[in-house]
Amino acid sequence: MTLKELRCLLAIVDAELNISAAAQLMHATQPSLSRHLKLLEEELGFRLFFRHGRSLTGVTPAGHEVIRIARRIVNDAASIRSYAANIRGEGSGELLLTTPQTYARHVLPPVLAELVKRYPRLNVRIQTLGEGDSAERQLQGGSDIVLVSTAGERVPPGVAIPLFCWKxxxxxxxxxxxxxxxxxxxxxxxxxxxxxxxxxxxxxxxxxxxxxxxxxxxxxxxxxxxxxxxxxxxxxxxxxxxxxxxxxxxxxxxxxxxxxxAAPALPECVAWALLPPGCVARDYTLDLIKLLAPQLDLGEIRQALDGTARPAWPRPRPWWGLDAWPAPETVAKVTMRGTDGARIPPACLS
Missing domain, CATH: 3.40.190.10 (Periplasmic binding protein-like II)
Incomplete structure (x- = not known):
């Protein structure tokens, strides 16, 4: 059993049992993904999925338990790599950021320009979060950070960090x-x-x-x-x-x-950063959060991530506007994609 096989299994689950879509997520071919699944099931000695012909139609009871353990193993392996990179002071890597289009267009450009200045070898990949897209599924699918909004007192589930509020x-x-x-x-x-x-x-x-x-x-x-x-x-x-x-x-x-x-009866909205629970975040991910919310404490963010504490977050600061940031000379190394993987032209970031 290999990490590759476990990642293929999780890709199939995250793609809602669509092997073609899972192959795209893994940047692999469909036959390759099917072969990895076959090897895993043969080693385990039982089926992970119900089938109808060549199609996967559901997860077996045993499959649910294997998937739960596999996700923990894959996340732990990623955490070890992130921890090692942080210890080495390594500034290179890929940051997968999922965000609504409004944040991608009007909030992130100067913030990411500053982040790339701090980490010149960082490659930021932006994926837009559409109406009805599940933030939890995006985190399970490999996003390092997902930005969402709520109105009023609503708090998103999971590791949710309040960044700023806006009207x-x-x-x-x-x-x-x-x-x-x-x-x-x-x-x-x-x-x-x-x-x-x-x-x-x-x-x-x-x-x-x-x-x-x-x-x-x-x-x-x-x-x-x-x-x-x-x-x-x-x-x-x-x-x-x-x-x-x-x-x-x-x-x-x-x-x-x-x-x-607008009418004062409409509640303020809060921007949140959602992170994968139980994972070690790279230093550049934490720096991005600090750029968006300077009032936050890095130690408390780490405690929230590893589950050792539930911090009493400070009240989110009001939206400060882009005037607080110098105009970026360029937003280098930033690729913006929709949730279907299609590239969005750089003009969308200006």
Missing amino acids: RVVLVPRAHRFAGLRRPLTLEEMACEALVTYDSSRRQDSSLRRALAQAGLEARFACSAQDADLIKVYVRAGLGVGLLGELAVEQADRENFAVLE
């Missing part, structure tokens, strides 16, 4: 009747308008729907998207009033739109 703002064309307001919009005013906002706001349990429902109101959606820049496009086209994160508003937007405060 939602309303974007309207300069000719709109709200453009001259010098106060936050009320929930009633927001309910009267067709909204252009994030896909997640359409969910029945979204903080927007909950806030409106508590006031006896209902949202009216004109259009929604995962990407804040698309929201701006459709506000400019006249589809409705935009509701998006303040961190996605740039100086050019303030010239083209009126940017208003």
Whole structure:
């Protein structure tokens, strides 16, 4: 039994039993992956998966236990390698970062530019987290860190580290009747308008729907998207009033739109870093967290990772904006990919 065979097993599970997709994750061929699975099952003496013809249809009871142990072994092996690299002071490696597009476009470019300056031989690979994508599955699939957002008091499961908080703002064309307001919009005013906002706001349990429902109101959606820049496009086209994160508003937007405060009843949002539990993080991963949240203590982050403590994290700092960072000369060695592995042009990082 080899680590390669165990990694192939986990790749098949993480690809929802699709061997072709698992082969892509492993950068291997489908026959090679099938051969590794066959060797593993022959050595164990029992089937790990139920089959229908050549397709895998489910995990056997014994398979569930083997998968649990295999994940622990593979993670432990990765932790040993990370620990050794940290001890050697090795700054090279690959950082797989999974993040929503808004963070990839509007938060990370100057932060990653600084990180690459500190670790010139670091290769950062960015994978976008789409609507409905499981953060837990991304961590199981090899992501070193996953960035997510929550609204209000919600805390993500697992090793979740609060980074910063941000508010939602309303974007309207300069000719709109709200453009001259010098106060936050009320929930009633927001309910009267067709909204252009994030896909997640359409969910029945979204903080927007909950806030409106508590006031006896209902949202009216004109259009929604995962990407804040698309929201701006459709506000400019006249589809409705935009509701998006303040961190996605740039100086050019303030010239083209009126940017208003959203109703105070809408809770603040918190950006979180999710890390694989029980794993040793590379030094550059911890430095990335510190760049995003300077108020955090590295010792407490390590304790949270190895499970020896559940730190009482300090309150996340308000979003400081990109003005806090020098404009990056270049964002080198950064490759951005969607969750399907397709490369996204570098222009998406500017």
